[in-house]
Amino acid sequence: MRLLAVAAVTALVVALLPAPAQAAPVTVTNGVQFTDTSGAGVHAHGGGVIRVGAYWYWFGENRNADDTFKAVSVYRSADLRTWEFRNNVLTSSSAAELGSAKIERPKVIYNPATGRYVMWMHKENGTDYGEARAAVASSATVDGVYTYHGSFRPLNHMSRDITLWDDGGTAYMISAADENRDLQIYRLTADYLQVATLVGNFWDNATREAPAMFKRNGVYFLLTSGTSGWNPNQAKYATATSIGGPWSGWTNVGDSTTFGSQPAYVLPVGNSFLYMGDRWAGAWSGPVNDSRYVWLPIAFPSSTSMSLSWYPTVTIDAAAGAVTGNPATYYRLTNQNSGKVLDVVSASMADNAEVKQYAWNGGGNQRWEFQDAGSGYFRIVAQHSGKCLDVANASAADGANVIQWACGNGTNQQWSLSGGQLRARHSGKCLDVVSSNTADGADVQQYTCNTGANQQWSRTA
Known part of the structure; x- marks a missing residue:
């Protein structure tokens, strides 16, 4: 009777929460750091989403500058774009063992029998990945303070990247084990706080996370990724008609880097499915809290296959339950003097990567999207990285270096295109191939505009 009373009170509290107006369609930009309603960065990295009432609640990693655990943060939204920070539901002071820990990939599900929200996550000691433990916390409210229940190795198996699955009241935890070589499915106990049994080690030596x-x-x-540290790799998926198998073999999905991302979660939105991935800042030696997000609609060529395509923006109609990708037009920018094109060197994903000229090879690092920045100016965005053509340090000097950098609102990332010249908004100077060099690898800079062919660029879709 007590459990029924708790569930009834929880349902009443949820029902009394102020409901938002029906969400209108919104557009989400990929490859950027989201901001919340206060303008602060959304730190829900490696996270998952649960819907309660009219809101989605997004949980994820929020780390200190040294990548140790700061908090599991939660945000809520009625439309999946406008995120309101709600709480740090678990922090480094929640338990003694969390003081210098690493907490990764928190996922939350609701247990209707106990009326509690249960969080599972991957826990390490903060200095290495030798612990390989699962940790559990729970709360009576979705965005309240979570009680930490400790960490352990499930049935004495190592446990790293995890996710949860609620199969109609029976809950499962899936985790990478045996130094990430295996991927195992566990059934949870009725209270969702412990592992009851190992359903199967279906992917022995598959090396997936x-x-x-x-x-x-x-x-x-x-859906899974390979193991390549912070660097993105080829996502693969397997299918089954029973969670206990048999499971299919692995099939590639997306491109060879999953569009520069790693899977975090798949969110049903009505009859649509939204891929939620992280573009980890570790790939360019940045802190985790500088990581970006990649959200894409999932398509289904057949009942047992899925596909991912790249879209720079995605429109989400939460009310209608629809997720739609918005294709971009990409251009190559060819220098009139050399016949070579604008290129991010080595297809680097990093901030501060050099931009030079090279012969056209069709790579995403030679394809550029022109995003309207207003007043006749554009952000020029590299397809492969989602980063912007940028005059380094917003310098106004002749000879200032041109690089790629995470897109922001700076006018040193805004360019006009007129008469074949690309002119930086902040300085009024032109994109220029140094010394009219015609060689592969010649550097690109900004320079006072003149009539030289090395400042003339053609734009070809």
Whole structure:
């Protein structure tokens, strides 16, 4: 009776929460750091989403500058774009063992029998990855303070990247084990706070991590990444009609870097499915809290197959349950003097990567999107990285270096195109190939505009 009373009170509290107006369609830009309603960065990295009432609640990693655990933060939204910070539901002071820990990939599900929200996560000691433990916390409210219940190795197995799956009242935890060589499915106890049994080690020596599970029309999909540190790699998925298998083999999805991201979660939105990935800042030696987000609609060529395509922006109609990718037009920018094109060197994903000229090879590091910045100016965005053509340090000097950098609002990332010249808004100076050099690898700079062919660029879709 007590459990029923708790569930009834929880349902009443949720019902009394102020409901937002029906969400209008919104557009989300990919490859950027989201901001919340206060303008601060959204730190929900490696996270997951749960819907309660009219809101989605997004939990994720929020780290200190040295990448140790600061908090599991939660944000809520009615439209999946406008995120309100709600709480740091678990912090480094929540328990003694969290004081210098690493906490990764928190996921939350609701237990209707106990009326509690249960969080599972990957826990390490903050100095290395030798612990490989799962940790559990729970709360009576979705965005309240979570009680930490400790960490352990499930059935004495190592446990790193994890996800949760609620299969109609029976809950499962999927985690990478045995130094990430195996990927295992566990059934949880009735209170969701412990592991009851190992359902199966279906992917012995598969070396997969970052699991994200979802179900569509009776088919389970398990989406994963390979293991390559912070660097993105090829996502693969397997399918089954029973969570206990048999499971299919692995099939590639997306491109060879999953569009510069790693799976974090797959969110059902009505009859649509939204891929939620992290573009980890560690790939360019940045702190985790500088990581970006990549959200894409999932398509289904058949009942047992899925596909991902790149879109620079995604429109989400939460009310209608629709997720739609918005294709971009990309251009090559060819220098009139050399016939070579604007190129991010070595297809680097990093801030401060050099921009030079090279012969056209069709790579994403030679394809550029022109995003309207207003007043006749554009942000010029590299397809492969989602980063902007940038005059380093917003310098106004002749000879200032031109690089790629995470897109922001600076006028040193805004360019006009007129008469074949690309002119930086902050300085009024032109994009210029140094010394009219015609060689591969010649540097690109800003310089006072003149009539030289080395400042003339053609734009070809």
